[in-house]
Amino acid sequence: MPPLFEEIDSQSSPLGQISLRKRRMPAFGDRDIYEVKLGEEFLMSSMFVEAEEALSTLGLAAVQGDDLSVVVGGLGLGYTAVAALKDERIAELLVVDAIETVIGWHRKEQVPLGKILNEDTRNRYVLGSFFDLATDPEQGFDPDSAGKQFDAILLDIDHSPTEYLNSANASFYTTENLALMAQQLNPGGVFAMWSQNLPEAQFEALLNTVFAQVTSHVVSFYNPFQGGESTNSVYVCVKP
Structure with missing residues (x-):
């Protein structure tokens, strides 16, 4: 019988100790549940992936055309990236993450979706701060092509526009810095962002200053811990 709990890896990172764990909860069936913790804070779980996948499906549904170049900000357990690659129009996908350990989990296939991402030749990992690259359009997201523009940028890093994984990220959520990121989108390109909270009117107003x-969109999913529905949000923005 597989163990009910296993810590697969734990490493220091610029944001603190980050760990990958696997557990089984017999009440939820015969499956492994993967979790990522940063210090004592739970970042993500493979039990709740509907909104991470919806970030890709909703964001890409707003993009016109074929041979798409797409950026995903935040690798996590890989669900947003894998959902994006299901869109056959994608020609290349850059997945940006600031934590080398997280990219390593996927390269070593210590997480279930690592093999899928590694075998898809359209996928490329980029080690770096999404927020630094987003606000530097002269360099941009692609280390091999400075100033390159993309058809979509899909962001899932902070908990919400007002609750940050790192307090330094707060400076990104301004008209000036969102506009710098938007320079890296093609005309008609899409910026989409996940949030753990319901849509916030103040952030919608901020986005409207740029897009x-x-x-x-409100994404609902069943939460067995609460015995009912939980909700996350996805903002989808189109560049002029």
Whole structure:
């Protein structure tokens, strides 16, 4: 019988100790549940992936055309990236993460979706701060092509526009810095972002200072711990 709990890896990172764990909960069936913790804070769980996947499906549904170049900010357990690669229009996907350990979990296939990402030749990992690269359009996200523009940028790093994984990220959520990121989108390109909270009117107003169209989606999913529905949000913004 597989163990009910296993810590697969734990490493120091610029943000603190980050760990990958696997557990089984017999009440939830015969499956492994993967979790990521940063210090004592739970970052993500493979039990709740609907909104991370919806970030890709909702964001890419707003993109027109084929041969798409897409950036995913935040690798996590890989669900946003794998959902994006299901769109056959994608020609290349850059997955940006600031924590080398997280990229290593996927390269070594210590997480279930690592093999899928490694075998898809459209996928490329980029080690770096999404926020630094987003606000430096002259360099941009692609280390092999300075100033390159993309068809979509999908962001899942902070907990919400007002609750940050790292307090330094707060400076990104301004008209000036969102506009710098938008320079890296092709005309009609899409910026989409996940949030753990319901849509926030103040953030929608901020997005409207940069983008021609802003739509907020509420994503519902069953939460067995609460015995009912939970919700996250996805903001989808279209560049003029």
